[in-house]
Amino acid sequence: MTKQPIITVNDLVKNYGDFAAVKGISFEVYEGEIFGLLGPNGAGKTTTLEIIETLREKTSGRIIVDGFDIETDADDIKKRIGVQLQAAGYYPNLNLSELIVLFSGLYGIDKSPMEMLEKVALTDKAKAKYKDLSGGQKQRFSIATTLINNPRIIFLDEPTTGLDPQARRNLWDLIRGIRDQGTTVVITTHYMDEAEVLCDRVAFVDGGHIIGIDTPDHFIDQLVASGFERKKQVKLANLEDVFISLTGKEWREG
Numbered sequence: 001m002t003k004q005p006i007i008t009v010n011d012l013v014k015n016y017g018d019f020a021a022v023k024g025i026s027f028e029v030y031e032g033e034i035f036g037l038l039g040p041n042g043a044g045k046t047t048t049l050e051i052i053e054t055l056r057e058k059t060s061g062r063i064i065v066d067g068f069d070i071e072t073d074a075d076d077i078k079k080r081i082g083v084q085l086q087a088a089g090y091y092p093n094l095n096l097s098e099l100i101v102l103f104s105g106l107y108g109i110d111k112s113p114m115e116m117l118e119k120v121a122l123t124d125k126a127k128a129k130y131k132d133l134s135g136g137q138k139q140r141f142s143i144a145t146t147l148i149n150n151p152r153i154i155f156l157d158e159p160t161t162g163l164d165p166q167a168r169r170n171l172w173d174l175i176r177g178i179r180d181q182g183t184t185v186v187i188t189t190h191y192m193d194e195a196e197v198l199c200d201r202v203a204f205v206d207g208g209h210i211i212g213i214d215t216p217d218h219f220i221d222q223l224v225a226s227g228f229e230r231k232k233q234v235k236l237a238n239l240e241d242v243f244i245s246l247t248g249k250e251w252r253e254g
């Protein structure tokens with residue numbers, strides 16, 4: 001993998017009134033990687049993402065996205081990134097195909113709805129309404145909408161929350177496929193097993209600071225080297241493996 005930074009965040013600060021949510025964080029995201037922002041509730045992950053996505057004003061700091069400065073070139077950045085919409089953005093009377101046409105129009109591009117739905121295995125749901133999709137299908141559709149403008153980077157905020165184990169693993173495959181096609185992925189998650197298998201690098205955010213940034217492997221090796229041992233002998237499988245083994249791996253929700 002090349003180590004070319006596609007996002008550079010320098011000394012980012014965000015205050016909400018008197019409250020400092022982000023306290024001077026700096027990090028780089030490399031082109032072509034899946035980069036995870038991890039940390040407890042309220043750590044400042046969503047705030048940081050939304051500032052990079054140009055959806056929220058920063059208090060201070062410098063952010064460069066794909067060579068463009070957020071201060072002066074926010075419109076250029078918007079054209080190069082894909083952001084998941086909140087569910088409220090999916091007009092209830094339109095079906096998936098019509099929603100893709102609508103969003104393509106907003107970007108001023110002509111995208112085939114079937115081509116986009118194909119990317120996320122939802123062609124058979126082209127005529128369905130968003131509200132009638134399963135949780136996994138909703139997430140896949142919202143990922144499809146991030147890809148409409150052929151973005152260089154997509155941002156996924158907790159994309160697998162609430163999904164069953166199969167749907168979660170299928171979404172991991174989908175996200176890896178997007179990365180393998182050359183799109184950089186920035187993701188937040190509260191599932192450490194997910195971050196471990198999915199992310200090329202992760203940053204831990206706590207109390208508005210970045211407290212560590214590395215590959216999952218390095219973090220784990222360092223902890224083990226420091227003498228850490230799990231209290232209980234780890235079994236060769238876990239309950240999720242049992243779930244998958246009993247219920248199968250197939251993409252059952254279409």
Ligand SMILES: Nc1ncnc2c1ncn2[C@@H]1O[C@H](COP(=O)(O)OP(=O)(O)OP(=O)(O)O)[C@@H](O)[C@H]1O
Nearest residue numbers: 016019020021039040041042043044045046047048
């Ligand atoms: N618009 C706002 N006005 C005031 N405070 C806010 C606002 N948005 C977020 N905060 C506060 O800033 C802090 C960081 O919130 P943020 O949503 O960035 O955290 P997070 O790491 O994404 O958390 P979670 O994992 O729960 O999504 C929290 O204490 C939150 O209450």
